[in-house]
Amino acid sequence: MAKVELSVEIISIPGDLIKTIYTACKTCYSAKLPYENYLSAPDNETMLSLIRKVIGSGHYSTIEHIQLTFAIQNVSRACTHQLVRHRHMSFSQKSQRYVKEKGEFDYITPKTIESNPELNKKFDDFMKNCSDFYQELIENGVLAEDARAILPNATASSIVASLNLRELIHLANLRLCTRAQLEIRTLVKAMADEVIKKEPWLKEYLVPKCVKIGYCDEDKTCGRMKTKSELLTKSDL
Secondary structure: OOOOOOEEEEEEEOHHHHHHHHHHHHHOOOOOOOOHHOOOOOHHHHHHHHHHHHHOOHHHHHHHEEEEEEEEEEEHHHHHHHHHHOOOOOEEOOOOOOOOOOOOOEEEEOOOHHHOOOHHHHHHHHHHHHHHHHHHHHOOOOOHHHHHHHOOOEEEEEEEEEHHHHHHHHHHHHOOOOOOOHHHHHHHHHHHHHHHHOHHHHHHHHOHHHHHOOOOOOOOOOOOOOOOHOOOOOOOO
């Protein structure tokens, strides 16, 4: 069981991302035809000025035209089970039906277990027992699709995920919150960082929801931002 680390690569992003969003924004408020708006697009700063104004007004359909695709390696099945619950995303994941685990399978150890030497050893031993039994099932003719029944949520997986920019912002708003599980928080942070490398202006949008709305709306707060009730005065009630 090799120690594996999360790897996230963005494998598809429009080269004319800003211009595409600008064209969508401009078309809503211009008598010109969409392609005319595209051809007559001004410099980036001018385009971003309009884009920020439109996004700030809540006109999010304009950023749904931007499709992004990520190659994600070495995340646990527990993490991907959370990721695939998000709407408006497309996924292609390593199949446990068709791909047999060979030798001792890779797995992800949660930090809270890894930080405890005694529990970490028991965790490793348990994973080895699972791996040994999995191999025994395969060697005795059990189909991989049935042998996978004993594979734990910690088993490492790979997945290709696609989503539009609006959904990526929504994903970041939810999963960068400290109330999200650490593994998926780390994954989404890596996805956001990959996009920000190419489009730095998106940094202000790929943030936890408390930063976006200005307060914490969780039942339990980490203390980073005041809660809504703390911000309200008696005159507001």
